[in-house]
Amino acid sequence: MGILDGKTILVAGVTMNTSIAYSVARIAAEQGAKVVVSNFGRAMSLTNRVIQKLDPVPPLIEVDVTDPEHLASLPDRLSEHVDHLDGVVHSIAYANPETAFADGFLTTEWADVAQSLQVSAYSLASLTMACKPLFSDSASVVGLDFDNQVSWPVYGWMGVSKSTLQSVSRYLARYLGPEGVRVNLVAAGPLDTLAKRAIPGSETFNEVWADRAPLGWDTKDYDAAGKAVVALLSDWFPRTTGEIVHVDGGMHSTGA
Structure with a gap:
């Protein structure tokens, strides 16, 4: 028996097998869940190839979180595969790599900031x-999440978006808690994902974690965060909501 036996889970944002979302989808299925995955646009074909490695191969649906029609039709399209949902995993973030990262913070136009906030935070x-x-x-x-209690080099407006994501999760926890819905975040350390490679200068994070994480850090250990997500999806945290679980080798707890 697995800790997700009988549960149905949507994992939104699966793109590569080198991602936390992919690890979540695989581990959740291993733990007994029926999994549905989503992506959108040109990434759909990539996701479709990647999920063929999963057993069983999960249904794939298209969800563009910036498209009101996609969101409005989502329950009906999910109902083609499952009759209810016990969990949702939000693995979605974007900021324009040419303007919103690195040294562009002070000159980033609102349109790019708004896009990052909508995709990375409001979409939760x-x-x-x-x-x-x-x-x-x-x-x-x-x-x-990527914990944004402090400012980071090169992270720019994505850092602001992650701070907003954290606030959104707390308010969702507040308003949905009376209906039995728990809302939590997993803040992972830097992993060699497609999203991280899109950030100019992101290798800086690897150096910081290698030097300061008490437990050490492996930038290719996607399962560590994946297991934390699956644990939060299970019934083993029945009274935990509005929380940020750090899976970062302990880096968040250390000073200089």
Whole structure:
């Protein structure tokens, strides 16, 4: 028996097998869940190839979190594969790599900032509310985070978006808690994902973690964060909501 036996989970944002979302989808299935994955646009073909490695191969649906029609039709399209949802994993973030990262913070135009905030933070709320009609008596929403208690080099407006994501998760926890919905984040350390490679100068993070993480850090250990997400999706955290679980080798707890 697995800790997700009988549960149905949507994992939104699976793109590569070198990602936390992919690890979540694989581990959740190993732990007994029925998994549905999503992506959108040109990435759909890549996702479709990648998920063929999973057993069983999960259904793939298209969800563009910036498209109101996609969100409005999501319950009906999910219902073609599952009759309810017990959990949602939000692995979605974007900022224009040419303007919103590195040294462009002071000159980034609002259009690029707005896009980053909508895709990376607001979508946690919009996706959750789109899925809500399928929630059972209790449900768990887990977002993927990079802790932004402090400013970071090169991270720019994505750092602001992650701070916003953290606030969105707390307010969702506040308003959805009475309906049995838990909302938490997993803040992972830097991993060699497609998203990280899009950030100019992101190798800086690897150097910081290698020097300061008490438990050490492996930039290719996607399963460490994946297991934390699956644990939060399970019934083993029945009274935990509005929380940020750090899976970063302990780096968040250390000073200079």
